[in-house]
Amino acid sequence: MVEINTQKNIYLFTHGRMDLQEKAVNVLISKGFSKERIIMANPSKVGNVGDYMAMLWMPPTPDHIKIQRITKVEEVKPEGMIGLWKGVSKEDMETIQL
Numbered sequence: 001m002v003e004i005n006t007q008k009n010i011y012l013f014t015h016g017r018m019d020l021q022e023k024a025v026n027v028l029i030s031k032g033f034s035k036e037r038i039i040m041a042n043p044s045k046v047g048n049v050g051d052y053m054a055m056l057w058m059p060p061t062p063d064h065i066k067i068q069r070i071t072k073v074e075e076v077k078p079e080g081m082i083g084l085w086k087g088v089s090k091e092d093m094e095t096i097q098l
Contacts (some may be wrong), residue, residue, distance in 0.1 A: 042082020
């Protein structure tokens, strides 16, 4: 498995499960990310190549977090709730139980 650089930003996607936000943040902190590097994802601002995404998976009743590394960011016209993240390519890195 590829090593995750916990000095990079990680964008947290809760898929509307704000009740799990604190638990997810605590799991990411236990994996070495600092609280300052954990950013709540929003549709109008995406990360950079090399940053990470953490998604509560599988909606609507997630039981784990998928960590993915951003590999490409393309300029796109925002679309729905996904917004600018539509143009982000990523690769799976790790899965962590919630």
